[in-house]
Amino acid sequence: MKKLLLSLVLISSVLASTPFAVQAAERASKSKASVEDRAKLVTDGELAQWLVRVLGLSRFLPASPSELECFQILMQNNVSPADGWQKDRTVTMGELARVIVQGLGRQAEVESPDNDASWINFLKEIGIDFGTIGEAVSNLEPLPQPVGPEAIITSTDPLSKLQRINPPDNQQLGADLSTFNRITANPSDFVNAPVTVETLAEVVNQVQRPPDRPDVTPN
Amino acid sequence: MKWTTTAGAFVLAGSILVGVGYAAEESSQSFQIKNRFRVGWNDNVYETEKNTEESFYLVEELEFVLNLDLEQTFLGARYRPTLMLWENREPDDSDFHHEADLIFAHNFTPRLSLSLKETLRIAELPELIDRGVIARENDDYLYNLLDGVLGYKVSDATRLELGGRYTTLQYDNSEVASTDDYDIYAAGVTLRQQLQRETAINVEARMEQIEYDGPDRGSDTLYVGAGLEEIFSPNLVGSVRGGLQRKDFSNSDLGTEDSPYADVSLTYLPSPKTRLSGGLGYSLFESDIFPYANQDRTLAFLTLAHDLTARLQLFLAASYQNSVYHTDESIDGDAASSDGLENLADGDEDVWQLSARSSYKLNRNNYLEAQISLLTFESELREDFDRTRVELGWRTQL
Numbered sequence: 001m002k003k004l005l006l007s008l009v010l011i012s013s014v015l016a017s018t019p020f021a022v023q024a025a026e027r028a029s030k031s032k033a034s035v036e037d038r039a040k041l042v043t044d045g046e047l048a049q050w051l052v053r054v055l056g057l058s059r060f061l062p063a064s065p066s067e068l069e070c071f072q073i074l075m076q077n078n079v080s081p082a083d084g085w086q087k088d089r090t091v092t093m094g095e096l097a098r099v100i101v102q103g104l105g106r107q108a109e110v111e112s113p114d115n116d117a118s119w120i121n122f123l124k125e126i127g128i129d130f131g132t133i134g135e136a137v138s139n140l141e142p143l144p145q146p147v148g149p150e151a152i153i154t155s156t157d158p159l160s161k162l163q164r165i166n167p168p169d170n171q172q173l174g175a176d177l178s179t180f181n182r183i184t185a186n187p188s189d190f191v192n193a194p195v196t197v198e199t200l201a202e203v204v205n206q207v208q209r210p211p212d213r214p215d216v217t218p219n
Numbered sequence: 220m221k222w223t224t225t226a227g228a229f230v231l232a233g234s235i236l237v238g239v240g241y242a243a244e245e246s247s248q249s250f251q252i253k254n255r256f257r258v259g260w261n262d263n264v265y266e267t268e269k270n271t272e273e274s275f276y277l278v279e280e281l282e283f284v285l286n287l288d289l290e291q292t293f294l295g296a297r298y299r300p301t302l303m304l305w306e307n308r309e310p311d312d313s314d315f316h317h318e319a320d321l322i323f324a325h326n327f328t329p330r331l332s333l334s335l336k337e338t339l340r341i342a343e344l345p346e347l348i349d350r351g352v353i354a355r356e357n358d359d360y361l362y363n364l365l366d367g368v369l370g371y372k373v374s375d376a377t378r379l380e381l382g383g384r385y386t387t388l389q390y391d392n393s394e395v396a397s398t399d400d401y402d403i404y405a406a407g408v409t410l411r412q413q414l415q416r417e418t419a420i421n422v423e424a425r426m427e428q429i430e431y432d433g434p435d436r437g438s439d440t441l442y443v444g445a446g447l448e449e450i451f452s453p454n455l456v457g458s459v460r461g462g463l464q465r466k467d468f469s470n471s472d473l474g475t476e477d478s479p480y481a482d483v484s485l486t487y488l489p490s491p492k493t494r495l496s497g498g499l500g501y502s503l504f505e506s507d508i509f510p511y512a513n514q515d516r517t518l519a520f521l522t523l524a525h526d527l528t529a530r531l532q533l534f535l536a537a538s539y540q541n542s543v544y545h546t547d548e549s550i551d552g553d554a555a556s557s558d559g560l561e562n563l564a565d566g567d568e569d570v571w572q573l574s575a576r577s578s579y580k581l582n583r584n585n586y587l588e589a590q591i592s593l594l595t596f597e598s599e600l601r602e603d604f605d606r607t608r609v610e611l612g613w614r615t616q617l
Contacts, residue, residue, distance in 0.1 A: 058322045064332070076486060
């Protein structure tokens with residue numbers, strides 16, 4: 001019990017103090033990023049990493065997901081550029097508008113989905129005008145129904161395999177599929193379990209009796 | 220456990236609220252409260268092979284989500300308490316679960332980054348009593364997982380990652396805890412190389428140490444392997460990893476086990492309205508059953524998501540797990556004998572799961588949903604069972 005309480009206190013301390021640490025770390029390192037680096041064009045891979053966080057998908061992924069892992073989970077959540085994700089491609093405004101609309105879950109409202117300008121116009125119509133990727137992404141919120149590999153994951157990596165224990169009713173890419181962990185830990189629970197009258201009656205009734213009484217031969 | 224989890228819930232919720240309050244004052248942030256309410260029916264509450272009991276139940280899930288997105292830093296926090304009430308489940312007709320996730324990512328420089336991920340699960344699963352026999356011990360538990368990765372971009376095409384992970388599982392019931400509590404420590408290094416725009420490879424080395432309480436089923440495992448990530452087409456992406464693992468059991472009688480490990484993952488979008496995902500993995504894995512120290516585990520899943528209309532979505536998922544247990548990878552001697560386990564045998568377990576869920580979007584913040592899920596458990600070591608659950612629900616974003 002002490003271990004449980006200690007863990008709770010430690011974890012809660014981390015949860016409570018992290019926002020303060022975030023600001024401190026942000027202030028400390030902001031000056032280190034050179035103007036040149038910050039002006040660099042954004043690639044699909046960087047945009048995908050950003051979207052995964054803002055759309056609330058990080059919890060389905062390892063602590064530091066690869067770009068492909070980000071692409072995969074965005075595709076599973078129906079967020080994908082017209083011609084797919086490409087790691088080193090520079091993000092265009094048309095592509096950005098498309099994934100922002102998809103992140104808002106409003107792609108069905110775009111009149112001409114094949115035309116990039118329609119996606120940009122749609123954003124303007126709903127009052128989202130953006131000049132940078134940061135402005136565009138700031139309009140996003142965590143998805144109302146995020147899907148991800150929560151209940152079953154096949155990764156064998158000890159640094160990224162999914163937690164094996166979850167309370168009931170976690171989803172597997174949208175379908176409720178609880179993690180299976182039936183903890184009858186000891187096979188002897190059943191081997192050594194005492195037999196009740198009811199169980200005994202069930203077993204006895206299943207035993208086949210001889211069809212006829214055997215003949216008795218007098219000595 | 221009830222008072223512990225309730226107290227824990229207040230502490231966790233308080234922590235999140237402190238973070239929310241601070242974030243609201245100082246930063247651009249998003250904060251959401253979601254609610255998911257379901258009415259369900261379970262045809263096998265006690266997960267038994269015979270004399271099954273069915274029950275209706277209610278599930279109330281609240282979810283608090285906070286995202287704090289700064290220029291070089293991201294913080295995500297999520298807390299979800301879940302209350303379940305059962306119409307026909309003795310001796311305990313309620314469960315109270317807690318899930319908390321915290322994600323912190325910071326770029327110190329454009330090349331150097333740190334990611335931390337904290338996962339906490341506290342769940343109540345009551346004792347199962349079947350025909351007067353305790354079929355499952357009271358296994359309320361606390362599960363905590365802390366991940367950290369330090370990444371350094373050596374060049375535009377090369378990235379080096381150092382990772383560490385600590386996992387702990389602690390049961391509330393002392394008898395279960397004495398054999399099944401564990402701590403897992405893992406560390407590793409990954410070198411990723413972008414070969415072409417569509418192709419990346421990596422090489423990796425991992426060390427994992429498993430320590431169980433009680434009789435020693437622990438082990439030290441070394442992994443050495445490589446992986447490939449490929450964008451096959453705009454609609455198809457996938458990855459494959461594989462290598463060798465050497466598991467050195469702490470119990471000297473069990474020696475060392477060498478095995479390959481591998482996993483494959485694919486995502487395919489056959490149309491703008493349809494998404495398919497699948498995966499397959501095989502490795503040596505920590506054991507679910509005492510006194511076995513290891514299982515050879517194979518996992519596979521296939522999922523389909525389809526937008527039937529702009530408002531109606533259908534999700535299907537199927538999964539299969541096979542676990543193989545060997546007597547020569549189980550502890551023996553006094554510990555096992557005292558538990559009446561002298562006659563252990565090799566054995567397989569198979570778990571099949573199938574689930575379908577449909578979700579109808581009433582408006583931007585409200586969804587109705589219906590689902591059915593089937594589970595079949597077949598074991599040569601434990602009691603088989605089948606379970607069906609049907610649910611109707613309402614999900615809303617406050």
